[in-house]
Amino acid sequence: MTGLRWPVRLLLLVAALVVVLALGTRGVLAPPDFIVIVVVGVALSAGPGAGALSGLLGGWLLDLAPPVAVPLGLSALGYAAAGWIAGTAHRRAGHPWWWPVPVVAVAVLVTRAAPILIDLASARPVAWGPLAWQVLATATLGLVLVGVVERIEAELVRRRWA
């Protein structure tokens, strides 16, 4: 864990969190999950381990941002699982241009799995509409933004800053 790779990843996660917070405070109840996009970008560039660790960090940022999540740590574990699963889609020889769309969609669903199961188990109605919108919007944005994260990762390696 040397060089600029992890500071840059943390910076990207914080930037993604700021965007999510800014959208949330402007009345967007289910904003596109920019943190998942960063996690998938890292996972597709560096594999399951880096994906899970960046997911864990991103999930902790979400958990700790007021209102602090209940229970604490649930988002962190969900995002770590999403990062790990996205990392299994990593291809050394590169991937087709559309590859981030299904990977991001699956990653978002993995992060939402625990809250959905908790709500279903407690007979609370799940807001399927906003969830579907969130998956669709995040996957669409992921088509462009995952590529940007991958370019940043590749540039760090090329300049030997990783």
Next chain:
Amino acid sequence: MRRRILPVLLVLTLLVLLADVAGAPLGPVRGVGDAVLGPVERLVAPRGDESDRLKRDNIALAEEVRRLRDRQRTEGQAAGLDTGDLPSVSARVVALDRAGASGPERITLDVGRRDGVRADSAVIAPGGLVGRVVSVGEWSADVEVIGAGDSGVGVRTGTRGVIGTLSGSDPTTAHAADELVLTQLTRDRVAPGDEVTTLGSPGARPYPPGVRVGTISRVAKAPGALTDTAVVEPAVDLATVDVVAVITGPARTTKRTS
């Protein structure tokens, strides 16, 4: 070393999760979020303008009307009963909960302990009740919105003031994620369109009486049930809630008369 970081962090996270579920005091951990990320949220929140000032005035006037109506209603029933005066502080919503799959269960306000906010204070928007303060930091406060979790709110319904319990879900009643459910209603006493207001808590904490909560949209009459269940359209839309008032003052300033 690098390979061990992920498992160690995962185990630590799992321990924190289990400790939180078990009810361990994790105040310092939560305080970190409030201290570090709270200022970021206030920074990215929309700036106040003239419409915010009008909203604050609107809340203050609505609260005054509610107090006077409540005093008028209770005077007839028990002359001399003390309702107390309930001072409040205005606040802005700076963050919405992102974890729940059924919509936001918590919101964060830009006022905290230094503004006189305490836990179990009611939070009121121009439209009606938002929820109650569940945790307070120095500069911010987390609010559990009505219908979140397993908590129920005692309410009165319609002009006759039929008493019931309001919650976020009921296993026997189908409703949308943004609707509330009113249970334990006396049969055939409520109808769609009836207004739902708070019953009031002992000492007006967390909820003072007479605060608007929502409107009944339909009544479900389960065959064989002794009570009615109604679906309630909340008075406050969490997607647009912005300026709110937090009831900060002591519930009762003079002792109760006998």
